[in-house]
Amino acid sequence: MTAAFRRAALLVLAVLLPVLLASGAARAAEVIDSYRSEIDIAADGAITVTEIITVNAEGQEIRRGIFRDFPLYMVDANGRRQKVGFEILSVARDGGDEDWHTETISGGIRIYMGSAETLLDPGRHTYELTYRTDRQIRHFEDHDEFYWNVTGNGWLFPINRASAVVSLPDGVRAQETTFFTGPEGSTDRNARATGSRSAPAFETTRPLRPQEGLTIAISMPKGSIAPPSADQERAWFLRDNINLFIGGGGLLLVTFYYVWFWRRVGRDPEGGVVVPRWDAPEGLSPALVNYVHNKGFSGAGWEALSASFIDLAVKGYMTLDDLERRIVVRRTEKPLSEKLPSGQAALMRELPDPGDELVIDKGNGERVQNVGSTFRTAIEKEHRGRYYKGNIGYSIGGIALSLLMGFALIAFGDFDPDSIAFLVAPMVFGVVWGGVALNAGRRLLRKRGVAARIGAVLVFALVGFIGLSLAATLFAGIIGSIENHQWPVLAAFGGLTLINAVFFFLMGAPTPLGAKLMAGIEGLKTYLTLAERDRLNMAGAPKMSPQHFETLLPYAVALGVEQPWSETFETWLASAAAGAAAAAYQPAWYHGSSFGDFGTSIGGFSSSMASTIASTIPEPKSSSSSGFSSSGGFSGGGGGGGGGGGW
Numbered sequence: 001m002t003a004a005f006r007r008a009a010l011l012v013l014a015v016l017l018p019v020l021l022a023s024g025a026a027r028a029a030e031v032i033d034s035y036r037s038e039i040d041i042a043a044d045g046a047i048t049v050t051e052i053i054t055v056n057a058e059g060q061e062i063r064r065g066i067f068r069d070f071p072l073y074m075v076d077a078n079g080r081r082q083k084v085g086f087e088i089l090s091v092a093r094d095g096g097d098e099d100w101h102t103e104t105i106s107g108g109i110r111i112y113m114g115s116a117e118t119l120l121d122p123g124r125h126t127y128e129l130t131y132r133t134d135r136q137i138r139h140f141e142d143h144d145e146f147y148w149n150v151t152g153n154g155w156l157f158p159i160n161r162a163s164a165v166v167s168l169p170d171g172v173r174a175q176e177t178t179f180f181t182g183p184e185g186s187t188d189r190n191a192r193a194t195g196s197r198s199a200p201a202f203e204t205t206r207p208l209r210p211q212e213g214l215t216i217a218i219s220m221p222k223g224s225i226a227p228p229s230a231d232q233e234r235a236w237f238l239r240d241n242i243n244l245f246i247g248g249g250g251l252l253l254v255t256f257y258y259v260w261f262w263r264r265v266g267r268d269p270e271g272g273v274v275v276p277r278w279d280a281p282e283g284l285s286p287a288l289v290n291y292v293h294n295k296g297f298s299g300a301g302w303e304a305l306s307a308s309f310i311d312l313a314v315k316g317y318m319t320l321d322d323l324e325r326r327i328v329v330r331r332t333e334k335p336l337s338e339k340l341p342s343g344q345a346a347l348m349r350e351l352p353d354p355g356d357e358l359v360i361d362k363g364n365g366e367r368v369q370n371v372g373s374t375f376r377t378a379i380e381k382e383h384r385g386r387y388y389k390g391n392i393g394y395s396i397g398g399i400a401l402s403l404l405m406g407f408a409l410i411a412f413g414d415f416d417p418d419s420i421a422f423l424v425a426p427m428v429f430g431v432v433w434g435g436v437a438l439n440a441g442r443r444l445l446r447k448r449g450v451a452a453r454i455g456a457v458l459v460f461a462l463v464g465f466i467g468l469s470l471a472a473t474l475f476a477g478i479i480g481s482i483e484n485h486q487w488p489v490l491a492a493f494g495g496l497t498l499i500n501a502v503f504f505f506l507m508g509a510p511t512p513l514g515a516k517l518m519a520g521i522e523g524l525k526t527y528l529t530l531a532e533r534d535r536l537n538m539a540g541a542p543k544m545s546p547q548h549f550e551t552l553l554p555y556a557v558a559l560g561v562e563q564p565w566s567e568t569f570e571t572w573l574a575s576a577a578a579g580a581a582a583a584a585y586q587p588a589w590y591h592g593s594s595f596g597d598f599g600t601s602i603g604g605f606s607s608s609m610a611s612t613i614a615s616t617i618p619e620p621k622s623s624s625s626s627g628f629s630s631s632g633g634f635s636g637g638g639g640g641g642g643g644g645g646g647w
Contacts, residue, residue: 029056029058030055030056030057030058030060030061030062030157030646031055031056031157031158031159031160032053032054032055032155032157032158032159032160033054033055033056033124033160033161034052034053034054034160034161034162034163035051035052035053035054035150035151035159035161035162035163036051036052036053036162036163036164036165037049037050037051037052037150037151037162037163037164037165038050038051038052038164038165038167039148039164039165039166039167040166040167041137041146041166041167041168041169041225042169043169043170043172043225043226044225044226045134045135045136045137045225045226045228046132046133046134047132047133047134047136047137048089048130048131048132049130049131049132049133050128050129050130051068051127051128051129051130052126052127052128053066053068053126053127053128053129054124054125054126054127055124055125055126055127055157055646056123056124057120057121057122057123057124057125057646058122059119059120059122060646061156061157061645061646061647062120062646062647063119063120063646063647064114064115064116064118064119064120064647065093065098065112065113065114065115065120065127065646065647066113066114066127066644066645066646066647067110067111067112067113067644067645067646067647068110068111068113068129068642068643068644069105069108069109069110069111069152069154069642069643069644070086070108070109070110070111070131070152070641070642071084071107071108071641071642072084072086072107072108072109073107073108074135074136076135076138080240081240082135082236082240083135083236083239083240083414084133084134084135084136085132085133085134085135086109086131086132086133087131087132087133088100088102088111088129088130088131089130089131089132090128090129090130091111091113091127091128091129091130092127092128093113093114093125093126093127093128094125094126095126098113098114098127099113099114099115099118100112100113100114108642111129112647113127113129114647135236136148137225139222139225139227140222141222142222143175143219143220143221143222144219144220144221144222144223144224144225145217145218145219145220146166146216146217146218146220147215147216147217147218148164148166148215148216148217149213149214149215149641149642150162150164150202150213150214150215150216151208151213151214151643152213152641152642152643152644153183153184153211153212153213153641153643154211154213154641154642154643154644155208155210155211155212155213155643155644155645156210156643156644156645156646157210157645157646158207158208158209158210159204159207159208159212160207161203161204161207162191162203162204162208162213162214163201163202163203163204164201164202164203164214164216165195165199165200165201165202166195166199166200166201166216166218167198167199168198168199168200168218168220168224169224169225172198172220172221172224172225173197173198173220173221174197174198174200174218174219174220175219175220175221176218176219177193177200177202177216177217177218177219178216178217179191179193179202179214179215179216179217180214180215181204181206181208181212181213181214181215182208182212182213183211183212183213184211184213186212190204190205190206191203191204191205191214192205200216200218202214202216211643213641213643239414241488242412242413242414243409243413243414243488243489243492244488246405246408246409246412246413246492247405247409247413247488247489247491247492247493247495248488248492250402250405250406250408250409250492250496251405251492251495251496251499253401253405254398254401254402254405254496254499254500255499257397257398257401258394258398258499258503258506258507261391261394261397261398261507262503262506262507265389265391265394265507265509274519274522274523274526275523275526276523276524276526276527276530276538277520277523277524277527278524278527278538278541278542278548278552279524280520280521280524280555281516281517281519281520281521281523281524282517282520284517284521285308285311285341285343285344286304286307286308286310286311286554286555286557286558287304287305287307287308287341287343287344287375287379287558288341288343288379288383289307289521289524289555289558289559290303290304290307290558290559291304291379291380291383291387292387292388292514292517292518292521293518293521293522293525293558293559295388295508295510296388297376298560300372301372301375301376302372303557303558303560304343304375304376304379304558305347305371305372305375305376306557307554307555307557307558308343308344308347308375308554309329309347310553310554310557311344311554312344312347312348313329313589313590314550314551314553314554314589316332316334316589317331317332317334317336317348318330318331318332318351318589319332319588319589319590319591320589320590320591321591322590322591322592325361326359326360326361327359327360327361328357328358328359328360329351329357329358329360330351330355330356330357330358331348331351331352331353331354331355331356331357332354333354336348341379342378342379342381342382343375343376343378343379345378346374346375346377346378347371347375350371350374358371386511386513386514387510387511387513387514387517388508388509388510388511388514389508389509389510389511391507391508391509392507394507395500395503395504395507398499398500398503398507399500402496402497402499402500405492405496406492406493406496409489409492409493413489521559524552524555524559525559525561527541528552528555528556528559528561528564528565529561529564529565544568544569544572546587549565549569549572550587552565553565553566
């Protein structure tokens with residue numbers, strides 16, 4: 001072989017090799033070679049479609065078969081979103097029946113053609129999907145219209161040829177036809193119209209790239225397609241608004257349930273007129289004052305525990321060392337000479353001998369937690385249900401009814417599984433807004449009747465929630481995060497959560513004894529926060545003194561008003577009326593890191609003691625429009641549509 005011949009052979013090979021490789025790659029590409037849609041329109045508006053899709057499978061994306069996504073919504077002649085019917089009639093491949101299954105996707109349905117247990121042989125395969133749908137005809141004032149997205153704009157593969165032929169009802173002739181190609185929103189017309197006026201046909205004039213499609217529109221004389229009957233309109237109206245009916249009905253039912261039972265068991269009994277007083281009603285301990293006033297312990301019980309430690313210190317049984325980063329509670333040598341309230345008795349048992357200490361800091365958090373648990377248990381064991389009934393059974397019934405309504409909404413409503421994550425935000429908001437509504441209602445109508453307060457809470461909660469929900473839905477619609485028909489679902493779940501959150505607190509009610517004591521406690525709280533001149537104008541009120549201040553200080557702590565009470569005492573100490581008592585006052589039960597002004601010092605200490613105790617608790621361990629309208633049509637408009645891919 002001569003050198004010249006070898007050079008010529010290499011040159012030929014260099015030229016042909018890329019061509020051969022490109023040819024092989026083209027043959028190996030997964031494409032839709034042909035996409036033909038045969039559409040039959042019945043006189044009553046039912047649409048039967050057979051899609052004949054020929055693909056080239058190479059085991060890359062198309063391994064077991066293909067899938068077809070179909071939207072279950074379209075926009076009617078009035079611009080309203082409506083749900084369409086959809087029924088699969090048959091699925092075939094290469095002339096034989098083919099396995100298929102479906103799953104729900106956001107705004108539609110996905111049809112898988114093929115079997116998960118069978119792999120396709122490489123090469124060409126032809127699928128035939130036949131289905132029936134309704135509500136695809138749009139009825140305008142001067143014409144009826146079939147506006148149809150033949151292929152959908154969501155295919156993952158290129159489509160070499162796409163075509164459609166439409167069979168109109170007997171005697172109906174098309175007035176006008178048009179078509180669009182390209183990605184969604186495109187007005188390109190890379191297609192041509194063929195066929196006849198009774199059977200218009202369309203075919204593309206260039207291949208469609210992935211995410212491109214063919215859309216057609218056919219105008220027919222007014223009355224060509226029978227409009228829906230009144231019964232059918234009602235059925236469709238129910239279908240379009242099923243979320244609103246189930247969600248709104250469920251919300252009303254749960255609200256009625258709660259209001260009904262609240263009127264029976266949750267209304268507060270009359271507690272009498274609140275008048276200022278300078279002692280605890282019925283001799284209640286500071287911890288019990290906190291327990292009754294808050295209908296259970298506030299601040300996880302640490303405020304009541306702080307008040308009890310201070311009360312025991314004032315009585316001489318303990319001392320309190322207010323150090324820079326810790327608090328030391330120390331038992332004194334004073335023998336127990338009186339019967340103490342149950343909570344205080346439990347604390348004395350924790351420090352039984354003189355000199356015993358309880359150090360409140362991070363390193364001793366577990367013991368502090370155990371002491372607090374023992375303290376709360378002792379009080380609740382003796383007094384639970386005596387002053388306040390939570391009526392928890394009625395709340396559980398409301399929660400169960402709410403869960404049933406939520407299940408009905410998901411099971412029977414028009415709910416997209418992909419939207420389930422969006423339920424979290426309105427539910428969290430319902431809880432938070434419920435708390436805000438409670439506080440606002442109580443503050444705005446503090447001096448009015450109970451029914452007025454409850455009405456204010458509910459109106460504030462519902463109006464505020466609906467307003468903010470609509471704003472949030474509008475925002476979400478703008479950014480395209482959720483489908484518009486999903487807002488009743490979100491509002492219903494959020495509203496149910498809000499109603500439960502509000503009535504979880506409203507359902508509980510004090511007993512007659514509790515209501516009486518609450519009025520007395522409110523009177524004590526009023527006294528502790530009065531200005532000095534108002535306090536002095538009270539008939540029979542004791543004069544300020546160190547003993548009077550210390551006696552009521554634990555109650556001020558229990559009620560969260562220790563600052564104004566301490567400031568009142570400090571003002572008295574600075575006055576001439578205090579005289580020698582001010583200079584001689586040095587409480588033996590309290591030692592602060594900087595004594596200075598006692599009112600400021602003890603007020604700051606008592607207000608922070610509960611938070612200091614709480615901070616010592618160890619963290620829990622973690623576990624794992626028309627197509628012929630002035631605005632024009634476009635590719636992707638009308639009914640039908642969707643897309644598909646391989647699996």
